[in-house]
Amino acid sequence: MERMIAAAKEYNRSGKHRETLVLLGQAWAEQLRNPEDSLQRHAFLRGLYYYAEAALLDEQFALAQQAAERFEAVLTDAADHEEIDQDIRLMRLLLQAVASLTGSAEECRRGLRSLNRSLGYGGAKPEWDVRMKYVLALADCLDDNVIDGKRKLSELTPEEEALFTEPIRQLNRRLEERSRLDFRALRAGRRAFVEIGTHDAWIAQLCLSPGGTLVAAMHQDGELKLLHTESGEEAASFSDSKALFEAEKASEAALAFSPDARYLAVGFGVGMVKIYDLREQQLHAAYDCPGLDWEQLDDNAYYEEYTYVTFSATGRYLIVVPTAANYDPQGDIGYPIPEPYRTFYCIDLESGRVVLQHTFADRSKIAAIAISPDEKWLAVGLFGKRMTIWNVETGQCLYDDASFVWLGLPSRVGMTQTIAFSRDSRKLLYAARETVRIVHLTDSFRTEDIPMPQGRVCCALCFDSQDSVVAAQYVHNEPAYIVKYPSGCSEEAMLIKHDSQDVDSIWIDEERGELWVYSSPVLQVRNYSSGELIKAYDPYQWSYSPYAIGNSVSVEPKSGMAAISFRSKIRLV
Secondary structure (H helix, E strand, O other): OHHHHHHHHHHHHOOOHHHHHHHOOHHHHHHOOOOOOHHHHHHHHHHHHHHHHHHHHOOOHHHHHHHHHHHHHHHHHHHOOOOOOHHHHHHHHHHHHHHHOOOOHHHHHHHHHHHHHHHHHOOOOHHHHHHHHHHHHHHHHHOOOHHHHHHHHHOOOHHHHHHOHHHHHHHHHHHHHHOOOOHHHHHHOOOOOEEEOOOOOOEEEEEEOOOOOEEEEEEOOOOEEEEEOOOOOEEEEEOOOHHHHHOOOOOOEEEEEOOOOOEEEEEEOEEEEEEEEOOOOEEEEEEEEEEEOHHHOOOOOEEEEEEEEEEOOOOOEEEEEEEEEEEOHHHOOOOOOOHHHHEEEEEEOOOOEEEEEEEOOOOOOEEEEEEOOOOOEEEEEEOOOOEEEEEOOOOOEEEEEOOEOOOOOOOOOOOOOOEEEOOOOOEEEEEEOOEEEEEEOOOOOEEEEEEOOOOOEEEEEEEOOOOOEEEEEEOOOOOOEEEEEOOOOOOOEEEEEOOOOOOOEEEEEOOOOEEEEEEOOEEEEEEOOOOOEEEEEOHHHHOOOOOOOOOOEEEEHHHOEEEEEEOOEEEEO
8 A cells, every 4th residue: 555655656746647546546445435544544545645636737626626525524534533643734735725726716715825824834844845835836827827836836946846846847837838828918807917027125015197007116125116007117216215214214105196197295204295296207395294203203002104195186285194004002001192193284286385284182093084076175084083074275174073983903003995085076975983974065964874784894985986885894803794885775785795804995997897805915806796706816825925914005996907016026917
C-alpha cells in the first residue's frame, strides 16, 4: 500500500497523473471503502488525496470534488476518536480549497483564504507549501488573473519546483497562453483587470477622475502620481509632500478631483490641504484647516490622521474635514475629541475664502458630510449625536436632529457613506440610530422614516435616479443586508445577504445595471436588479497574507470603472 502511495505521488509530480487515476481507481478504493483501523485509515486518506490531486491535474473537477467529499467523510469519522497528524490536516485543507474552485463565490473565497493563511503563518513541509501555492496560482489562472498566477509561480524556489515539477511547468504554460488574451476586452466583460504604475512605494490612497480617464495615487513615501487609465502612462508627478511623509507628519491622505478634472485636492495631516492644477502641473493653492500634524493635537485615542476633501457639483466649493481612520478603544481614558475632528470648512475656491466653518461642542467627531448638487445645502452628521443641515449662503443651521447613527466599530471612525442627497437636491437621506431618515428639504424639512430591523443600523446608503433608497444594514457578528426601498415606499426588497458583516460603501451604475459594493478589502460588482454576483476582486486571493489587508478603492460608476490599490500598483477593473 505504501509503495502504491509513493508511486502515485511520483506520478503526479512527473506529469503522469493519469497513471495515478488508474493505480488508485475505483477497484483499489473498493478494497478500503471502510478502513477499520487507524493505520488503514491514514493510508486510505493519503491515497485518496493523491487520487483527488491527480483528478485536479487532469482537469476532472467533478471527480476531484467527489474524492474530496469522501476524504472529508472518512476524516470526520476518524477525528472523533483518534489523533490526526499534520500531513493529513494539510491534505484536508488542500482538498477543501480544490473543492471550492467549482463551488459558489463565497465557498471559493473561504477555501482560498484558508490556504493564504496557512502559507502566511508558515511551518508546513515544503511538499505542502508548493502544493498550496500551486492551487492558488491555478485559481488565479481560472479567474483570468495572469499577473498573480505568474508571480506566485515565479517566487517558487528551485527546491520547491523539484517537488511538483511537471504540474508547475504545465501551469506556467497555461498562464503564458492566457497572457496573450485581450485583457482590456476581458476587463470590459468583468472577467479580469489590468495593472498600471511603476513607482516602488506602496499606495496610501487613490482616486479616479470623473469620466475615469485619470487616476491619482498618493504613495506612502509622499510621491503623488497621476496616470492615464487607458495607456498607464504618467500624466503628472508631484514630490512636494515627501518631506511630510518622511518626517512622519503625514501617513494617510484623501484625494478628490474637481468635476472638470482640472484640479486635484489632497488632504493629509490634520487639516493640511493642497490643490494642484493638473493642466499647468503645479500647486494651485494650499489651505491650513487648521494645518497641524498629529503631534500638535491634544492627547487622544485616534490614529491614521488624514483630511477629508470633496468638491461641490460645479467645483465652486471645497469641503474640508480633518479626521482619522482608526480608533484605539483600549487607549481611550476619557480623552476629549480633538477640536479639529469636530470642525468642518466650506471654502469658496474662486476667492479662497472660508464661507462656512463650524466647530461642534458635542463630545463626538464628524462622521459624514455632503453638499447638495445645487450647492445650497450642507449636511453634517456626528457619530451617535447630531444631524445638522446648513444653508451654505447664509451660514445658518436650519435642521438639527439628535439621532445620528453610531456604528460602534473602531475601524469605522473616519468619514462614512451615511449621508446622501437626491439628484434634484429636494431630499436628504441619512442613517439615524434606528431608522434611515428622509428629510424633504423643500417641504419645511418634513421627515419620513424607514425602520431598520431590530438590532440593525445603516452603515452605508445612497439614492438611485428614481429616488429609491439603497441601504446596507449592519449588526455585530451577522452578515450585512443590502436592501432597496422603492421611492415613497417603506417595504424593502432584499438585494444581497452579504458575506461580510460590514459594508463600507455602495455605488449604483444604472446605465449598466450594476451595483458596486465595497467591504474592505473586497470590491464586488453585482446585478442591480437581482443582487447576483458578477465579479469579486479580493486582495486576499492576490497575496498570502493571514492578516488584515488595507487597500484603497475608488469607484467611478458613471464610467463603469474602479481602481484598486495593491502594494505599489493600481488595478483597473
